[in-house]
Amino acid sequence: MPEPSPHSVTAVREAERLMHGGSFEQAVMTLQNVADPEPTVAAISMLASLYLELGELDTALQHATAAVERDACSVQARDVLARVNLALGDYFSALLHYDVIAHLSREQNPLPPDKYSIPAHIAFHNIEQVQHILAVGSYDEQAFPGIFAQELDGLSRRLFEVIDGSNGTAPVVSVQGRNSRIIADPPYVRVSEERLPAYVNTSVDYRPIQQGIVTGREKFQIIDDFLTPDALQQVQKFCLESTVWRHPYQFGYVGAFPQDGFAIISLLAIAEEFRTVLGDAFDEYQLAQWWAFSYDSKLPGTDIHGDDADFTLNLWITPDSANLDKETGGLVIWDKKAPDDWSFNDYNSGGDRVRQFLKDQNAESTTIPYRANRAVVFEGHLFHQTDEFTFAPGFANRRRSLTFLFRRSKRRFAVR
DSSP, X not given: OOOOOHHHHHHHHHHHHHHHTTOHHXXXXXXXXXXXXXXXXXXHHHHHHHHHHHTOHHHHHHHHHHHHHHOTTOHHXXXXXXXXXXXXXXXXXXXXHHHHHHHHHHHHSOOOOSEEEEEHHHHHHHXXXXXXXXXXXXXXXXXXXXXXXXXXXXXXXXXXHHHHXXXXXXXXXXXXXXXXXXXXXXXXXXXXXXXOSOOBOTTSOOHHHHHHHHHOOOSEEEESSOBOHHHHHHHHHHHHHOOOOOEEOTTSEEEEOGGGTOOOHHHHHHHHHHHHHHGGGGTTEEEEEEEEEEEOTTSOOXXXXXXXXXXXXXXXXXXXXXXXXXXXXSEEEEEEEOOTTOXXXXXXXXXXXXXXXXXXXXOOEEEEOOOTTEEEEEETTEEEEEXXXXXXXXXXXXXXXXXXXEEEOOOOOOOO
């Protein structure tokens, strides 16, 4: 495949800048000048993303499909096609493409060297997960060749000591030895799932939630016993035994995203059944994104931020027995959202600017304690953060949360 010209590369970068600033129509015009005579995968994929943002889903699908046909191994093209299929409600196709992306990402990433630096908390998480998978025994023996369990035990103890003495920061450590590559990039393992008759608990009274959404008077609402017992158990097992946790964050937690393999029927079924139980009150909203976070018991959680969503559904799945302080461990939500002129990075990255804004606005916060199988639905743009938590040590006891973002459907049909 020929290399894109400098003009094409410049146009794509300019379109990205315009897109991040919300100037979608202008970004489309910038790209169309190069996409027609010089249809690179990057330009076509970017056009598909722009049309997705504009709600022109059929046009977005055409461009995303063309990008994948041009380069079936392009993660960028596959990702936008998955997102378009998600917006169209074609969940089967979305899951298919996310699965391909997970494999492509691992195949295309270079192997780590024998000695390298890595955030201590992701190394510790990976070791604990491999140890957990080996202990429960539900894995393909070919998935973990040449693992030295005694060496893992020693590494785990040393990493725990490093993190314990880090005073709430996420230190970086140097790793080497026979298990070094396992620590950096564990083999891709995903637990199989069973198609369940129901995922969301329909015995919950959703009428107050429906009314709160319609009137806009309730900024957040709590749903206890959100999942059916079988659904909760299945999601817990997937999170414990699937090596889809690939994104370390500076405050000491690890993320799993659809592109990493965190894309299964159960998750989409939960989102769709949630929309269904809310009926007409949620008819205009669609699932836009989802992920999960796994937290280290010695490090803080997510900082203050807002989500790029009309509504956020936060779900906690670790058993209550792991939570050593029943009054904490959940979520803190403020009654303010960012000004309209703030960019996504401004309100999503947290930091002193957000804290100063909340102080200047005399914002009030509400703390929602942690409970297993408790969901909290709230206006996604409201500032929020993980509450302080004290969870027991051990991989199965880690605080784990699932997040689903819902946005108002922007679907429209272009007039050509």
